Amino acid sequence: MSESASLACSECRVQIDLGKAVKDLSRVRYFHSGDSDKKRNPDNGLISAVLWKFLAEHGYHGVRVYSDYDAKYDDEVAGYEEIGGDGIGEVSLRDYVANWSGWSLG
Ligand SMILES: [Zn+2]
Numbered sequence: 001m002s003e004s005a006s007l008a009c010s011e012c013r014v015q016i017d018l019g020k021a022v023k024d025l026s027r028v029r030y031f032h033s034g035d036s037d038k039k040r041n042p043d044n045g046l047i048s049a050v051l052w053k054f055l056a057e058h059g060y061h062g063v064r065v066y067s068d069y070d071a072k073y074d075d076e077v078a079g080y081e082e083i084g085g086d087g088i089g090e091v092s093l094r095d096y097v098a099n100w101s102g103w104s105l106g
Contacts, residue, residue: 002020002021003020003021003023003067003069004017004018004019004020004021004067004068005018005021005028005031005065005066005067005068006018006065006066006068006073006077006080006082007051007054007063007064007065007066008063008064008065008066008077008080009054009058009061009062009063010061010062010064010076010077010080011058011061011062012058012061013079013080013081014080014082014083015066015077015080015081015082015083016050016051016054016082016083016084017033017082017084017085018031018033018041018065019031019032019033019034019041020032020033021067030042033047046093046094046097047093049097049100049103050083050084050093050096050097052103053096053097053100053102053103054083056102083096084096
């Protein structure tokens with residue numbers, strides 16, 4: 001199974017799925033969401049807007065990247081509300097940045 005990661009705020013118990021951790025030896029080169037033929041995350045304007053809004057809202061709370069290989073991931077982060085998740089009450093990526101003043105494409 002490939003390694004995936006989330007950016008999470010433990011204070012607000014919310015996370016964003018960063019996708020698969022694409023590695024070169026043990027170093028993460030980038031994160032990729034979806035199939036390999038999809039745009040890489042930095043080329044995806046929607047994902048970038050979500051990331052910037054998340055940093056604006058939670059950056060001062062002490063956000064952190066968690067690998068799904070981390071023990072804390074299953075114990076805690078996996079249960080956080082996921083922005084872009086499909087659980088009850090979770091918001092889509094597009095709805096998260098809709099009408100956000102920080103995104104000119106919104
Ligand atoms: Zn927060």
